[in-house]
Amino acid sequence: MLKKILIALIVAVAGLMAYAATRPDTYEVSRSIELAAPPARVHALVNDFHHFPQWSPWQKLDPAMQTSFDGPDAGVGAKYAWQGNKDVGKGSMAIIESIPGRKVGMDLEFIEPFASKARTDIDIEPTASGSKVTWSMRGDNNFISKLMSVFVSMDAMIGKDFEESLANLKRISESAN
Template identity: 30%
Template sequence: MTRVLELLVSLLIVTVLVVVVGVLLPSHGHVERSVEVSSPVRQIFDSVNTLRRFPEWSPERRLDPQLHMEFSGTRIGKGAKVDWSGNESVGKGSLEIVNSDEDSQVKMDVTNDFAGTNKTYTITLKPAENAKTTRIHWAYDVDYGWDLKARYAGLYIHGKPDATLQTALANMSAMLASFPNVDYKDQDIQVTEVTGVPLLVLSTKAPRTLDEVEEATSQAVARIEAVMAKAGLKQAGPVRTITTNWGDDNYVYDVAIPVDASRFTLEGATYEITAPVVSEVVEELADNETAPVLKLGDHDEDGNLVIEDGVHARISYTGQALMTEYTGSPAALPLLRLQEKAYAETHGYLYSEMNGGRFWDEVSATSEEGGNTYKVYLPVEP
């Protein structure tokens, strides 16, 4: 009986000690890590102010490459949310942006299997004095309250929670390094809906000088206008320049003119301009080195209707696109394209520079002084 009492007293003492120590442990946990990057501040802010880039920087995806994610709420800023579910190492969780201060800070509510409640990420951006680099501070905060088990778990905040921050920062740094390193904060880039129109198109190229590009464009426009006259078509919009490849020495591109009808008659037959559709027959022709010369009414390897003199026809891209306007020299157009590409990357928009996904620009206005106003488009997917 005495030994039983001694055991009970010992257990009581241990329990009291556990409770006393637990009460004395912190009721709040905080851990913070940082990394320095050379990306523009606006790029960094936009990348964390949308959760569409979560698949790239997510620490959870490292533990489960098949992580299932669902986005909801707004696309950017307060209300943007992602829910995930994965294997046993990841479990279920979510992130939701609850506050953001442009180019300065983004705060997210965190739901996961870590101990505690009121879990948050606070990402703070601090540009260096030389303005060439920015330090990203990533903090994790959690409340344990009077949950003594959670308070003891807080002793290991420098375990998995700390590792999670470090992985997120490393992934974020690598992701930012893959973006075009251009600052677009002073360029108004918008998401717009564009509707496809019938185009007559001619592929061309020129050395990368303004004069030679202008000359090649003028020649291409003249050839397209000659075909338009034969087909009884009229111009129905500004000339478009569709970029294929901005190379080191040469600029490869298409010149396109919108026309007023999708149906025309030429050489006694009527033809319909449609959106490009690459059929199996067209794909076989593209892969066949001895493919026959295409003639009027055929379709090329991109699904465009062949007319004559190198001029093809198609319905242009329909869907979402990034658009920005610029007034000045066309020498700035390559930079604008890079800015739109960087904007698409940081905001999580998918794009492809193949066929219908290629950049195009057009002159929207010409001033009396001779300067042009350009609109530059990049097709994107939501």
């Protein structure tokens, strides 16, 4: 009986691993929001990491989080690094693309709790009432990420944080009106 249970368990684990291997090699998460703020104001907030703690949902997960800034205050070359509790981990972001009033592109690197790299973009489109902001993140799925995606998608893990961040960005950018 024990032998049959062990064989069934091995088959189940092998099946799970085989299924995980078929998961997509990449992921993408994207959220958008309409703001009653001009593109230049929104760009100024997302192009300068010194403003990031104001609209980031991760800052409140660890108020004692250690952060540092490097490079120019804003734009290409600006860098932001953090180290905090298990909820926020350790990592860094660097602005690699900045188009005034239109876009900020960043390289994102997570170091802890597990290593991964991603590209994030904040695209800003002018609208009749202000701006439409789209925050997207895309990266590669290694085998561990593929295995995790069997149980919870990257969209489910990150999407709600993007929504909260964009709501904070809306509040901050519109309060300057």
